[in-house]
Amino acid sequence: MAYNLRWGILATGGIAETFVKDLLLNPSKRGVTDVAHTVVAVASSSSKSSADSFVQRLQIPRPCATYGSYKEAVTNPDVQAVYVASPHSHHFQHAMLALEAGKHVLCEKAFTVNAAQAKVLCEVAQKKGLFLMEAVWTRYFPLSIQVRELVQSGAVGEVLRVVSDLSIGADPETAWKSDHRMVNKDLAGGALLDLGVYALTWVFQILYHTLPRAQRRAPSQITSHMSKYPGTGSDEEATMLLTFPTTTPSALPKRTSHAVAMTAFRVATDPDNRGSAGPSIQIHGTKGHILIFGPAYRPERYRVVPKAEPGQTATFQDVHVPIPGDARGMFWEADEVARCVRDGKPESDTLPWEESIVIMEVMDQVRQQGGLVYPESIESTTYPLDL
Numbered sequence: 001m002a003y004n005l006r007w008g009i010l011a012t013g014g015i016a017e018t019f020v021k022d023l024l025l026n027p028s029k030r031g032v033t034d035v036a037h038t039v040v041a042v043a044s045s046s047s048k049s050s051a052d053s054f055v056q057r058l059q060i061p062r063p064c065a066t067y068g069s070y071k072e073a074v075t076n077p078d079v080q081a082v083y084v085a086s087p088h089s090h091h092f093q094h095a096m097l098a099l100e101a102g103k104h105v106l107c108e109k110a111f112t113v114n115a116a117q118a119k120v121l122c123e124v125a126q127k128k129g130l131f132l133m134e135a136v137w138t139r140y141f142p143l144s145i146q147v148r149e150l151v152q153s154g155a156v157g158e159v160l161r162v163v164s165d166l167s168i169g170a171d172p173e174t175a176w177k178s179d180h181r182m183v184n185k186d187l188a189g190g191a192l193l194d195l196g197v198y199a200l201t202w203v204f205q206i207l208y209h210t211l212p213r214a215q216r217r218a219p220s221q222i223t224s225h226m227s228k229y230p231g232t233g234s235d236e237e238a239t240m241l242l243t244f245p246t247t248t249p250s251a252l253p254k255r256t257s258h259a260v261a262m263t264a265f266r267v268a269t270d271p272d273n274r275g276s277a278g279p280s281i282q283i284h285g286t287k288g289h290i291l292i293f294g295p296a297y298r299p300e301r302y303r304v305v306p307k308a309e310p311g312q313t314a315t316f317q318d319v320h321v322p323i324p325g326d327a328r329g330m331f332w333e334a335d336e337v338a339r340c341v342r343d344g345k346p347e348s349d350t351l352p353w354e355e356s357i358v359i360m361e362v363m364d365q366v367r368q369q370g371g372l373v374y375p376e377s378i379e380s381t382t383y384p385l386d387l
Helices: 014-023 048-058 070-074 088-100 115-128 142-153 191-207 331-343 353-370
Strands: 003-010 035-043 065-067 081-084 104-108 132-135 159-167 221-228 235-244 257-264 281-285 288-293 301-306 317-320
Touching (some): 003 014, 003 070, 003 088, 003 331, 014 035, 014 331, 048 065, 065 070, 081 331, 088 104, 088 115, 115 353, 132 331, 142 191, 142 281, 159 191, 191 257, 191 353, 221 353
Parallel strands (some): 003 035, 003 081, 035 065, 081 104, 104 132, 159 257
Antiparallel strands (some): 221 235, 281 288, 288 301, 301 317
């Protein structure tokens, strides 16, 4: 019999709607029979009527409690796990609220505003024996798993370089008002935390995570460039050059590997929305390349290009890994949460706490180099704090 995880949803915005729609799909449609999901509570910070509307619009099966405050939702005894879908600025406070209430937590990316907050969350989860995970859904795609396994198998030799980009081609002056979460510094807005985290996700999936845990090392050098959006002072573009003190998968001694991670508002990774501009991620190994097509957060196709040996013609292989059904693909991370809670695991092996913290530390350094500072209240590790 499948293990059923009972969810409480904090926030009723677009990302929460996408997540819940995927939760409501029959797991068997994606070949999953060991876990299932039920949404038992939804909370809006603005009003109970907003939560009611969310439940009605998504046709969430009853009984599903609705609340006009997050505190009420996390104290519901039927809730086992809480999905935090509020803006980055509030992740620390809302994840803490759930953990203090004894609930397991899946917290949207970026995990927190800074690494200090992420460390506190992990310490509290460990102390209370609760599961905690950053919701980087891309990690759990079958495509991501296949690519990591290819790298670990040595299919493209020793990987020495990764180039990764998530840029969306949006004019911030016309795309968003100044109070929108994408550009509002009070909500930790900007390209880095919202989009750049995906570019870094691919860098870390390949040059960090494919190594055995004991051999993983944080970047030894980080150099970055950042451009600010004049309208609010948030970042609208960031380019990061990372040096890792090892290679993958063999961890060659005295050999570094490099990555370029990019994100931007005004230019696009895929300007014609047809893939004509090429791959969004490139993995360069000594025996070939892996090219990944589609947005960094949701790719569905990759190409393996082997190195041509003298006198031979290499044949590349295209692999299409579609997302089943009428779905976005967020159910796979939810399945991971359910399995970890079922098995009593405090963290996911696919995205352990220390890796989320290291990525937050990289973004801290990039912000420091770019002079990007958020309001003290949303950088704080004080809990509770009324934001």
